[in-house]
Amino acid sequence: MKAVSANSIKKIFNVEKSTVTALQGLSFDVEQGELFGVIGPDGAGKTTLFRILTTLMLAQEGSAQVDGFDVVKDFKEIRKRIGYMPGRFSLYQDLTVEENLSFFATLFNTSISANYDLVKDIYEHIEPFKYRRAGALSGGMKQKLALCCALIHRPTVLFLDEPTTGVDAVSRQEFWELLKNLQKQGITILVSTPYMDEASLCNRVALLQEGKLLDIDSPEGIIKKFKKPLWAIRSTKMFRLLQDLKKMDNVESCFPFGQEHHVTFKEVLNISSLEKELTALGHRDLKMNQIQATIEDSFMELMK
């Protein structure tokens, strides 16, 4: 039995008088015990997909099963056994950390002590603040508390909708380590994120763009599919460099990528002639290196 399986899920929203297709027939499976990432930019349909899988919304077409139960017919069963952490902080802001946790434990007919071993690692981080109101916590702390609350009933499948958005880099890393630990306890985890660098931390990722699945594979598998040699180019005038590169006939694609531009070429590259050409256009301090592609490069390639 798959932990999650979706079959051509389609979701259309009626906005005012027009319609927006949020999901255009998605199909995928998530294995038991997998850490599965749904990666895509804002507006790709990640939240809608999660809401359909957590039984909060109904898809117009297609079907889905979570833990072997149908999301429409057996929604009550699913609600008993999954953990869900929405993208927006959704705990009671005016309750304290401890009160929130015991509230959610009671909601699922269990107690904090019954499943404390599962949340112990995470709860220890926020325990010093247990008498503080949830609304007064920092972003990273809020997410840890929300994760505790989603775990307190020992769910079989955990849905985390953008848990690291708006969280600082250190907390993000900590959070992913916590997820890895949870995975070891046998919990299937579906996590969505707009950050491409987090993709490499998942077992498998689904790349989502405008409601369509671009690819599903392990992070290594996705990178392997990127066959062309990739070059990182720097100069002193980065913006002009981007424009100049885009004008060149041999350049297939060129994207700004942090401090560098990532460029692929149509034909095998003659470095020295390119360097000459760019120097002639007035670029100084040129640095060109062939590099290993990342998930983001693959994503850009797939998006074309």
Add this chain to the structure above:
Amino acid sequence: MFILFGMPIVQILIFGFALTNEVKDSRIAILDESKDEASEAIIHRLESSLYFDIEKNITQPQLVDAFREGTIKLAVVFPQKFSEQLEHTNAASIQLIADATDPNVATTLVNYASAIIYDSQNDLKGFKELPFKINTEMRMLYNPQMKGSYNFVPGVMAMVLMLVCAMMTSISIVKEKEMGTMEIILVSPIVPMRVIIAKMVPYFILSAVNIASILLLSVFVLDVPIHGSLLFLISECLLFTLTVLALGLFISTISGSQQVAMLISLMGLFLPTIMFSGFMFPIENMPVPLQVISNVVPAKWFYYIVKNVMIKGLGFQFVWKETLVLSGMMLFLMAVSIKKFKVRLE
């Protein structure tokens, strides 16, 4: 938009035409124990007045019941041998008995009736030479001191409960939707019934405290006595509380934001409570369509019950119909709220 522009129009029309403190077509009863020339003449005068809707040929026991049930507001009682007395002593008295649970209406009615009786002395001039005098003896039933608080305590009770219960509960579920907590609550084994009941309990307790403080204040500070059974009065109050809580929850389940819920409960509940409960404006004087509308306002039934139990001291057999209406409203609203409660986000 409709609320912004429509509301003032509706209100000015309602206040202008329908809600008046004036007395018109009030039901009064006449107990004529002499049935002679003089009394007939006065009755005829009263009948021709537009203010009154007269019930004749009533007997003494019927009169008592009519006051209890609130079907009449005023009774004019002619003593035996009215003409004879007038003839021999040049003076006679007529008794005016008014239902003073609403002192304003009672005073107005008694004044109108006295004025008509005074006028009718001219008709009787041919009958007997001057000087003679017809006295009117007033009796204010249920509220001999004509205290305004007898009227407004039940009204305020209805209003406070409406405010606390309906307005507060109406935002309670919407608030969860707005804060996003509903999203997380839904993905849990909890059933709609439990959410609804959990939302009612705290406001029910709050309301119980409010009822207690209003009753204590009215008895010990305002000197409004509780004539009926205290236990019965409190249980009727709690019934009304539940009805209003159900109403608030119903608003909460159908409205999309806290603002909308607030507006609906303010415009849709608070104003009708003031206008249609009968506490500010007598319902009998309204045009028929508004009288019909007033039937769906829970406060109207509650006001009637409290007035009868607290001020008149009546028991269950006199207010069972109203109690039944309130119970029906509560069950209906609860059922609709639970049914309307969305188990999904859309």
